[in-house]
Amino acid sequence: MRTRTLLLLLSVIRLTAFAQDTAFTASTVEAVEQSLAADSMRGRAVFTPDIERAADYIESQFRASGLQTWNSSSSYRQPFIMIRPKLIAVHGTLDGTALNTDNTVVISSAQQLQADDHSGWQLAYIKPGDNLTSKVQQYAHAKANYFVVVDTSFAKNFARLNRLAGQQFKSDYSSVYILSPVTASRPAAPRFSLTAFQDNKEANLANVVGILPGKGKHKNEYVIFSGHYDHLGVRKPDARGDSIYNGANDDASGTTAVILLSRYFSKLHSNKRTLVFAAFTAEEVGEFGSQFFSNQYDPQKVVAMFNIEMIGTQSKWGNNSAFITGYERSDMGKILEKNLKSSAFRFYPDPYPGQHLFYRSDNASLARKGVPAHTISTTQIDIDKTYHTPEDEVSTLDLKNMAEIIRAIALSSKTIVQGKDTPSRVDTTQLQ
DSSP states (O other): OHHHHHHHHHHHHHHHHHHHHHSSOHHHHHHHHHHHTSGGGTTOBTTSHHHHHHHHHHHHHHHHTTOEETTSSSOOEEEEEEEEEEEEEEEEEETTEEOOTTTEEEEOSOSEEEEETTSOOEEEEEOTTSOHHHHHHHHHTSSSOEEEEEOGGGHHHHTTHHHHHHSEEOOSOOEEEEEOOOOTTSOSSOOEEEEEEEEEEEEEEEEEEEEEOOOGGGTTSEEEEEEEOOBOEEOSOOTTSOOEEOOIIIIIHHHHHHHHHHHHHHHHOOOSSEEEEEEESOTTTTSHHHHHHHTTSOGGGEEEEEEEOOOSSOBTTBSSEEEETTGGGSSHHHHHHHHTTTSSOEEEEOSOGGGTGGGSSTTHHHHTTTOOEEEEEOOOTTTOSSTTSTTOOGGGSOHHHHHHHHHHHHHHTHHHHTTSOOOOOOOGGGOO
16 A cells, blocks of 8 residues: 555656646747747737637637636637727717717717716716726726716817727616816706717627636635737738737737646646636727626635736846736735745836836736736836737747746746635725
8 A cells, every 4th residue: 555655646746747847848838829929810809700710729728738618618718798889979968068979978888878967877077187097997887877077187088088988898887978177166966968879889709718626625716827818910011011910929928828827737736726717808909808707706716816918028137037017916926936935036026117017907807806916027018119019929039938937927826826825915995
């Protein structure tokens, strides 16, 4: 019996060593990168057949890793519907001032919308000095109908709200934004009437999600490894005549990491917490994939989120380094550092606070629910010349360094995956 137990233990040790030695190499990274960022993928733009081919590939990799589907179905796709409305006409008044498509933005799934001050809509104001984006997100995602007066101090940025209006989740609720002075003399209960006509188109999108169940008392707790697989598609050619925005770094690199991590943890098969591997769609058009995903889980059961974005180039500190967005928002970074104490790899706080990267990637939706959700990256965003250009190709990546980054993520997450460490929660009252 002792001999059999010893042989079993040695086989487990050999399997662990094998997984660590072969999971993360320049060649394994390159094989996945070349598939995701190939010209044949045509930039993986949402609302095109090209992103479907990318989803097929990611599904095949999750299937090969032996992951379970996210809803016990035959597919790893996590589908949802987006509405793409085009505002045709607006009629109405606000305290006698005529409404039109220049001073009105409608966020609604309705093809025809009618409302007035007797319709029971909630009234709100966005005042000078408010955070326009944060306020609009608040009202647009509320479970109520809102009529929002936006002060004219935001006139320069008001038209940008049409981008949010142009792509939205299907919803029973609407919000309308009117550009008009918000002053102390404005009536507390303004008189308004509105009729809007839209041409709506529905689009089916899907995240790709695979599950590695946990074991024991922590099996109902989740650790998420994620990246987005969409990019910008085919656009106007650059000076070289290249029109395909391959998105090798942004973010085939993160999706590559998710695929390789799924292989690694599947071979180990020792995780106590349930691991969720998610490739998000529609990040480039508003982080819609991760927004939908975040509503599929009880945030109190999500222990940590490792979102991975743009790790294909060296960080400002060189090899064996990466940074963590929102480092100060939880103690997750300190846990990762502790687990890498004996290695040469180092994680650093985000060196680009002015870029607001914590809010610009797919970690943001779960972070706003209190989850220790952070993005790991290396991009020198202030000087990155290939960012959102056709030059973001596999040939520009440091594949060996990228392999070491993915290895570091795997090793630094070990105590969280095993249920030994639980990062502190994000204080949502301090978020934008």
